[in-house]
Amino acid sequence: MKHLRYMTYAMGRIACLALLAGMVGCARSGLDSGEGTISFSFREDDAVTVKGAVRNDVGYTLDIVDQKGDTVAHYGDHRTVRTIKLREGVYTVHAKDNTEASETSLFGEPRYGGTETVTIEAGRNTPVLMVCKLLNVKVQVVEFAQEIRENFQEYSLVVKPTEDYAGRDTLTFTQTEVDAQQTGWIDQTEKGRFVLIFRAVNRQSPEKRQIYIRTITDAEPADFYRFTVKLNTAGDPSDGGAMFRLSVKTDTKEYEFPFGVKDQTRPVPTVTRADGGDIREPLMTNVDTRNGQIRLNVHADAGIQRLRVRHESADVLLKWGLPAQVTLGGDNDMATDEAQRGQLAGIMTWDEGSVVGETDTWLDFSGLMNTAQSGGELLPEGNYAVDVEVYDFDNQMVTQTVTLAVARDFATGGAMSGQLVNGMPGVGARYAYVTAKWMGDQTPTGLGFQYRELGAGDNAWKTVSVGEADIQEAEKSFRALLSGLAPETLYEFRPVGDDLTPGTTAAFATDALTGLPNLDFEGGSYGSFDGASDVYDPNIPGESRFWATGNPGGKYMGSMGLNKNVTLPVTGDEARTGTSLWMTSYTVSKMGVNSLASGTIYSGTFGPVSGIPTTSDDQRAFVHYGQPYTARPLGLKGWYKYIPQAIDTDIDNKYPGLIGQMDQCKIYISLEKWGSGVTKRPDKPTVVGYGELMSGATSGSADQNGYVPFEFKITYTSADVPDHIVMCATCSYLSDDFCGGAGSSLYIDDFELIWEPERLSAGR
Known part of the structure; x- marks a missing residue:
């Protein structure tokens, strides 16, 4: 019943978006070692509003509490907060709107609040969605x-x-x-x-x-x-x-x-658990050990006039001996109540004597849960709702719904397929996040998961422990990362804990792992490609062409045009290992063409060139970004060297304010969903995941020939599987708009896709 009530109002809420950022690079200014920052922005979910208007003027109080329970920061109005400096650690953020009832508001206001547990790490950006629900x-x-x-x-x-x-x-x-x-x-x-x-x-x-x-x-x-x-x-x-x-x-x-x-009128009656637990939580007996003590205490200051136990489980509880309604007191005489005691022996018991006039009594369902049988079978695993109704001599009636549960120590959740975890798919090619809940009132020790390939033997189980940050005590849930998995493989897992029976197993399948060709750039050849001759092509000869460059445009018409490849292989001291790629920019003003030819390599196709492109739109039309791709890598790492020049060219006059500033290089991956049968990149594609490196001049060591390592994470905004990948490296970050510095040079080598969260240096 409670669940249904919550679902009815799930739409009547405010969504609060909290952005928690661990500062990186130059943004670390003013931070000590091991510190990060937390910053907030709030928005209302205006798809459904309670009052019919978006409350843009509402502020929220913020309380940030550390793991010791100490409030480390308090703000009366989130609108006064820009950035809060925090040490690394786990914090609980409490948000509550600070609206006060005005003298003209005689019938109150809807109030909202929310709580979220977050982890602050230096050098990490962690977007967190905080849902602020109705409080009143x-x-x-x-x-x-x-x-x-x-x-x-x-x-x-x-x-x-x-x-x-x-x-x-x-x-x-x-x-x-x-x-x-x-x-x-x-x-x-x-x-x-x-x-x-x-x-x-x-x-x-x-x-x-x-x-x-x-x-x-x-x-x-x-x-x-x-x-x-x-x-x-x-x-x-x-x-x-x-x-x-x-x-x-x-x-x-x-x-x-x-x-x-x-x-x-005296205080209303109460129904509480004899073990002191939360009455809203299930009263549980273990399906294997059947040793749960299922007892309720009933109290009424005015004295009990009538006590009823009701349920609607005709197919189970009634079959196992608990009548649909048991009435104690009320119109019953003592003999009637005592007769029921005999009839319900082994199913439900209560305190001696009559309940009428008593201020305290108890109800015990341990027999029903642990020993009662039907057809030789014990009460089956499941949750059973029972209403306890107390009517006192002040004519006050309280109905308390309790859940009787035959359960295991754990409720196995599942792999987080179709969900995002810290901006990553919940299940990847080599990893999976899995979840479970414990059923008891106390947080177990030694929480973890066992996992193995589906169908492997008992000796194949591997165990992973759960970190403190991945335990949510309020929800009694926990999760863990299973790593080192094989792509496109079925696995099974189960939750475990100290002195507890392992939970039931659940299965999942890992994603596909699809690599990209020639990421070490050792292949490539010269020839006629895309309408031009003497063109350097970075694809491995004889294999499908995945990569494209602007080289055919640079070589079109030979000496009458630019007559240069703008993306070329280099070896020896110019390379890091074996063969690297070098990209540079040239200004062009020939045959009525004014352009900036920038060295670029990208997934897609070019041209073919069949005429002189006299406008930037004509030139831009030769570039076709994107190749079919349905895998979900987590990041990209590799090596690069960048020697920029000042921006001196802006063909379309889009960025006049950048002239004279130093150019930057850009390396990025955009995983996109174009739709079934779509082969041309839409003007506004649906981006599933994106990551990039933007960089100025580098200063690498001599033993790496001046190259420096890089890594970036692909942040996913959707759990959908992409159908295309746009991957690009360019020596001028505004090359799509023909803006950059002539002579800016980018060298790249030894790219590698990252598939495991633990290999991301910025953390999971």
């Missing part, structure tokens, strides 16, 4: 019954968090608000309670004001309560003489009970 409860008085309107000259229903609350956001509903279909927002207490006070003045006795009270005990954030107040014409003696009845409707249930006279 929406209420409405739908109707005061006709009999009330006719017989009472004044009447109102007041809604407040507690009976003695005196804040100005107390909600008062009169007939005027009912006619206007007014709704309001109430801040329920931490225990999910709020109070209803009904006041009425009879037309026949205007000097007397009647006051009645009811407490709602199971409200949760984002609930929507609709109330109808009726005259209690039936006069049931069990109502204790109450004159009015309250009809309650939410999105998941509807019920009715009498108002109690205010002066008689």
Whole structure:
């Protein structure tokens, strides 16, 4: 029931986007070793709004708490925060809107908040999505019954968090608000309670004001309560003489009970776990050991008048001996209750004697969960919802839903296929992130996972431990990275912990690993390609052409044109190992062509050249980016050397402010989804993942011939599989717009795709 209620309001929320960044490169200025920064931006999800308008003026309080529980930073308004410096470590960020009820806002405001656990590491950028959900409860008085309107000259229903609350956001509903279909927002207490006070003045006795009270005990954030107040014409003696009845409707249930006279009201009854655990968590017995103690404590200050246990599990619980409804007290006499005790022996037990008038009793379902049999079988594995209803002598009724669970120590989640983890696919070619939950109240020690190839023997299990940062105690969940896996292989895994039975196994398949040709640039040949002769082509002769350059354009028409290859192989002292590639830029002004010919290598095709391209658009039309590709690498590493020149050419006059500034080189990978059957790159392709290196001049060591290593991570924004790859290296970063410095030179060698998270130097 709680889950359904949450899903009903899952759309009524604000999404808060928090960007946590570990500063790198020159951005480290002002940071000590081991420090990173955290910065925030907030946005509302305006697809669905509670009030019908986006609240752009709302600020959020921020509290950042370290692992010791100490608040290391507090800000009253996120809009005053730009960058917060933090030491490396794990932090919990609490965000809550700081809206206060104004004097003109008589019916409250929706309130939002969220919590997220994040890890700060120096040199790492970590985007984190924080979902801020509704914190309070929406209420409405739908109707005061006709009999009330006719017989009472004044009447109102007041809604407040507690009976003695005196804040100005107390909600008062009169007939005027009912006619206007007014709704309001109430801040329920931490225990999910709020109070209803009904006041009425009879037309026949205007000097007397009647006051009645009811407490709602199971409200949760984002609930929507609709109330109808009726005259209690039936006069049931069990109502204790109450004159009015309250009809309650939410999105998941509807019920009715009498108002109690205010002066008689004592605290509402409670149902708690005997083991002290959270009543909202399942009461569990292990499916193998069957040793769980499943006991509830029931307390009522006003004394118990009636106690009921109900369920709707006719196919299981009823079959294993628990009736659909068990009533203790109420209209029963002592003999009836004792007869039920005998009938339910071995299924459900309770304290000795009658429950009527007692302030405390208990219910025990251990027999049902551990020893009861049907057809020789114990109660099967699963979760079973049971309602415990307590009715006291102040005419207050509380219904507590509890979950009885026959379960394993763990609930195995699955591999995180179709999800992103820190900007990476949850499952790759050589790794997988896997998840599970523990079912008990205490966090187990020694959490981890065992994994093996599907169908391998018992000796094939490998074990990986779970790091502290990957344990979410609030959700009782944990995850781990399985690495060193083989591509396109089926694996199975299971969660484990100290002194616990391993969870059930779940299976997954790793991604494909598809390499790219000639990443060491040792191949290549001269010949006629793409409409020009004496062209250097970087592809391995005899194999499919994956790479393209602008060389055919530079060699077109021979001496009448530029007559140069702008991307060439180099060896000896100019190379790092074997053969490297050298790219440089030339200005061109011949045959009516004005251009910047920049050395570039890219995945795709060029031309073919069949005429003189006199405009930049004509020249740009020769370049066709992209090759089919369906793998998902995590990054690229390699070696490069860059000698830039000042930008002196801007053919289309797009960047006049850059003239005189030093050029930069660029190496990038864009993994894209063009769509089925699409062979030409769209103007705005869907980018699944992207990573790049932008660099100025390098200063490498002599033993590497001046080359320096590089690495960049491909950050994924979608878990979709790409269908094309655009990979490019160019000596002028604005070469697509024919802007750069003539003579800028880029040397590259020994590129390698990265497939394992642990090989990313920037971390996972």
